[in-house]
Amino acid sequence: MRILINPVGSHGDVLPFVALGKSLRDRGHDVRLYTSAYFEPLVREAGLAFSPTMSAEDYLSMINNPDINHPIRVLRIAVQMAEKYLGITYEAMARDIVPGNTAIVGPAHAFAIRSVADVHQVPVATVHLQPVAFRSKYEARRMSARMPSGAAPGMFTPLAWRLADLIVDNTIGKAINRHRSKLGLSPVRRLLHEWIHQVDVLIGMFPPWFAPAQQDWPHHLHQTGFPLYDHGPSITLPATVEAFLASGEPPVAFTVGTATTVAREFFEVSVEACRQSGRRGILLAAHDAQFPTGLPASVATFSYVPFGALLPRLAAFVHHGGIGTTSQAFRAGVPQLIRPIAHDQFDNSFRAQKLGVALELLPKDYKVSAAVAALDRLIGDKTLKLRCSELARLVETDGIAVACDRILEGV
Numbered sequence: 001m002r003i004l005i006n007p008v009g010s011h012g013d014v015l016p017f018v019a020l021g022k023s024l025r026d027r028g029h030d031v032r033l034y035t036s037a038y039f040e041p042l043v044r045e046a047g048l049a050f051s052p053t054m055s056a057e058d059y060l061s062m063i064n065n066p067d068i069n070h071p072i073r074v075l076r077i078a079v080q081m082a083e084k085y086l087g088i089t090y091e092a093m094a095r096d097i098v099p100g101n102t103a104i105v106g107p108a109h110a111f112a113i114r115s116v117a118d119v120h121q122v123p124v125a126t127v128h129l130q131p132v133a134f135r136s137k138y139e140a141r142r143m144s145a146r147m148p149s150g151a152a153p154g155m156f157t158p159l160a161w162r163l164a165d166l167i168v169d170n171t172i173g174k175a176i177n178r179h180r181s182k183l184g185l186s187p188v189r190r191l192l193h194e195w196i197h198q199v200d201v202l203i204g205m206f207p208p209w210f211a212p213a214q215q216d217w218p219h220h221l222h223q224t225g226f227p228l229y230d231h232g233p234s235i236t237l238p239a240t241v242e243a244f245l246a247s248g249e250p251p252v253a254f255t256v257g258t259a260t261t262v263a264r265e266f267f268e269v270s271v272e273a274c275r276q277s278g279r280r281g282i283l284l285a286a287h288d289a290q291f292p293t294g295l296p297a298s299v300a301t302f303s304y305v306p307f308g309a310l311l312p313r314l315a316a317f318v319h320h321g322g323i324g325t326t327s328q329a330f331r332a333g334v335p336q337l338i339r340p341i342a343h344d345q346f347d348n349s350f351r352a353q354k355l356g357v358a359l360e361l362l363p364k365d366y367k368v369s370a371a372v373a374a375l376d377r378l379i380g381d382k383t384l385k386l387r388c389s390e391l392a393r394l395v396e397t398d399g400i401a402v403a404c405d406r407i408l409e410g411v
Contacts, residue, residue: 001411002030002098006053006089006106006113007039010063011286012257012324013107014039016129016205016400019229020105022046023404034092051096053089054081069342071143075171078109082175086112090179097122103411108133108196111176117199118185123411125201127403129227130323130344131211131351133196134204135161138214142350165190197221201410203403206323209394210330210351222406225399226327230308237309244282244300250315251280251300252375256290256341257320266339266366268292270318271299273371279315307332316378318371321345326352333392335378335385339366356387 003024007017014035025031025048033043036059037052044050062081067073089112093104097120104124106113117124128134132141137157168191177187188195197218204211204223213223237245245251254270256263267283271292274281281299283291291301307325311317311332319325321340326348329336336358338349352358359374378384 001408002032002096002102003407004032004034004093004096004102004104004113004116006034006093006104006110008035008107008110010257011039011042012322013129014042015229015324016227017105017107017127018042018046018048019227019400020127020403020407021048022229023400024407027404027408032096034089051092053092054085058084071342072167074342075168078172079175082111082172082179086115086176086179087182090115090183094120103407105407111179114199115180115183115185118180119183123200125203125407125411126196126199127203127205129205130348131204131206132344132347134214134217134221135193136214136216138216142347161193162190165193168192201407203406205399205403206327207394207399210327210355222403224402224406226330226395227324227399227403228308228327228331228395229400230306230328235306235309237305238302241282241300241302241305241310245313248280248298250313251282252316252318253282253284253310253314254318255284255320255325256339257322257325263290264292266363269366269368269371271295272368273375274299276368277372277375279375282310282314316375318375321349321352323348327395330357330391331395333388335381335388337361337371337374337378339363355391356384357391 005017005021007014018033021031021033032049032051034051034053036054036056038056038059040050040052062068062077065077067077093112093116102122104113104117104122105127108126108128113124116122169189173191180187202218202221204221205227206223207225208223213221252274254267256266263285267290270281270283275296283299283301284305285291286303288303295301307328311328311334314334316335316337317329318337318339321338322345336352338352338358338360340346340349341363349358349360353360359378361370361374
């Protein structure tokens, strides 16, 4: 079968779909990925066919935009990207369809795949990486810093959903419907309500122990394990990283993910927290300009380190709460201090805290004294460390393999 995959987003969003593509190709299928040219080396590394649908320059401009992590202003970026790239992506994928022998895979916000499926009548699989994509009147999703962890579902939740849908439909929804209109397709409404789940195969790439399915979630949802792909199963640490780890006590690592490029203050606070607590630290960021200057010898900086090899060597891990980062920390059994910034990160943080393996500091509260106190608690709490070890043993299911099984069964 020819399988066309359209990942959308940052490195953490694209990597699971590369893993899916590689697994499907290893089963003998003709797999092709369509995403920004920025990720071509990553796709080629996995041995997959690649078609660029966005320039690397536009991708970097997008993630460097400070509005990328704003809950409302990010929609303006989404509209701009949709206006420019929905048609390009549609045309690239439509050219590669083999009638009667093609399936399409992508995340819910890969809106071009739905147009391709509707016009060419090919089956489509939507893969959700985060449980926050699913609404329920029985379980509240934590959508913002203002929403307390563990908030109970309120009687006005449906009203809140309709308000959110109204905002989305009048921004990104208009751009999507202009694209669909050019193809002779009917408009869609309430994109985030039921439409994103109305596909042939619906995958949630997270286990039930992380997010139990609610009775009002879509009944055709298949939950898998996490997609714990990290550039290959046997990748090793760079020599410079290995040398730093071997030179002293296990360090604390700090990262804000690949979709944030303005985190200098976060790293400055983190360095001072290490200095005051006498701990060693590793700063991780794809963009070196975020790192402070004049660092002590006890703090090292790296642009990229494979989490699968690094995290088991840490005393604690401070991060933003992205689903990929969080799940890698689960597998490593490392205590987590989560500093959620935007989007699904607040919900992921809530769930990690509920599991007893993490603490949270919001950006406004991430000060030196608070960071030191949180790290002291994480590293000194034997019960929390035991819970981390217990949870690590649950992260055994190969989510990629299970997702591939479900996709191939359903298309």
